[in-house]
Amino acid sequence: MSIQTPYRDKRILILDDLPEMRSSLRSQVGSLGCETIAVSSTVKDALEQLKAQPFDVILCDYYLAGGTDGQQFLEFLRSRNVIGRGVLFMMITAEKGYESVVTAAECMPDDYLLKPFTADTLKMRLERLFEKKKRLARVDQMQDAGDWAEVIAACDEIIAARDRYLVDVMRIKGNALLQAGQAEGAVGFYEQVLVMRSMPWAKLGLAHALRKKGDTVRCKETLNELIAESPRLMAAYDLLGQVHLATGDAAAAMAILDSACTVSPNSLARHRAIATAAEVNGDFSRVEQALGQVIKRTRHSPLRETSDFARLGNALTEMGEPGRAVALLEEVRTSFRDDANNPLLAAIEAVAQQKAGHPDKAAAALARATQADRSALPEAVLLAVAKACLTIGNQDAARDILKNLVQSNPESKELHGRIVAVLSEHGAPELAKQLVKESIREIIKINDDAVLRAKAGELSVAAEMLTAAAHRVPGNMQVVSNAAVALLFDVFKNGLDAAKLRTAQAFQQAVQAHAPTHPKLADMAELMTRIRAKYAKAHK
């Protein structure tokens, strides 16, 4: 007999390491009328299933075999965008809360189910969650699109209704204000929420808003208060650690992250954060200790991160043990085939090989590190590659990379500091400061020259200059947005050119993705409208 239920079309993935629990869950889900049910016993298999087809609901047991728990799995899924906002994640536990810690809101499951439960209870929970998804569908859609002004408006409508989703929506609105860059508005909003009731998420939001506003003192005060009141809220320790790091107090950052680790010893994110603080602090034995913990837990799991091994190799080299670093890095390179040409791993191996007295192997590693397309690499990787170039004696290549980094990030004082530190280690502190200054001056000059040309009516020349500059420093949003505007203006004045339009749109999308509140986006949108109007008429 086929059962007609609202669940017929819902696709469910069950993840549990105990065979009896799996079949139990399968029969409960089956009794709701679901027709697509996939069952996994390991994280690895579950990930494969998720890649093979989309699911609506994931039912996951908290305790999983192989050194992983459901929370780590969920954090992995959300941080890698394996599942979207629409997918429901239900955590199944034997007893909730008493051991677990509270992580960041975006890494919380949609619901917890306490064992044992009946199929009827599961059905009620799913009903409610689907209802909630329906009510918040528009808000979710706008969030996925990154249209924060619309998110705020949609939230205000639901807040005015004062229904059961009031608090859920307040959370989303606070985050939307932060994302929209309205730090002042966010401070006011969170303060207003806190008057209604002291809630940990609102205090954390207030701390984020204060940080964005630049009020570090009140931000730290708020976080210290929050940690005292809610010692299990891990996100508070993380943020306080970041604020300490950003204000140059690596020792305080380490202390706070250490206390977080005492509360939550299993969190991979915490051990990684400690390693970052320890790196800044130059305490490489702590880096070794922290990353050793992470690697021990993830070595044989799909949650393994190549960068953990690379950073551990770097720490060993820094500790004066390049031999151990070489052994580790060579092992990773040969046993994990995906990592063979990983640029970060290769750059760190180059330094270790050089220091261990193997210049040939160092050169080979550096060659692997520099074969990737540089524009696609993150800052930390580029810094490591530059460091490897310096260690091996290739000064010009290092300067080239560092100059490009500065020009792509002309505003980031923190990055400039790190660049100066890398160069200073190799005996050139004065040169370092000069490099930063000159690089910035050079890119400003290209930008200003192009603007002058544009004003003089040489639109095509200006557009060409800025396009070349934007390709060289794709992370510099001022250059990229100017290039987009110049190209569009050129097209508007001088006639349709499909290639120029495509390039302009690619730049526009880059700005949209990296700086969704960039003021030039409005200019681009207006120019596009005018271009469409002009050439639509011409066609008629």
Added chain:
Amino acid sequence: MIDFGDLAAFTLHDVKNRLAVLASRAEAKGDRDTVHAVLEVAATLTRLLAWYKAEKGNLGIEIDARTPADLLTELTREVGPQNALTVSADLVDAPAIWFYDEALVRMVLLNALYNALRHARQRVLMAACVRTGWLEFSVRDDGPGYPAAMLGQPVAMQPLSREGTGLGLHLAGRVAALHSNAGEHGYVELGNDEGAVFRLMLPP
């Protein structure tokens, strides 16, 4: 040496897993009586474990915005109907949201509900409403009522004589007190009104 408490905690965890399998098997066969019995046993273990955590000072509490009507509906459907007794919930005056730890409050109300079922003649009625700015969860039965000595707001370690071990009521008091806001703490109140009335009061 392994601490007995920790060993017991691990064992309870394992037993609850097995109970979950039992409950699901019984449910698949349509054997509701066994499902009820298994759920009740599991609830006893949950309380024991919670009590142990509370003694160790780490009965963590996560207060969040919740919907009282959802919780009572779920309890009603999970526990009733049993034997000849009816279990129902009055949700007319329930607020859309309130702030509490759902897992802990669920444990307390479930215990009150099982207690009421043992003494009720025909029916048990649960309700949620706002009384003088506080949330009142109540569980009332139509049985003989609490003995006079137990009425009012029980002090922390008063032994509960109505069968049971007193563990449930003791824990209820603790869970209630953990719900605090702006200097006010929740509490439990026992009364008689054509039967026993258990009230869990939670601050705004």
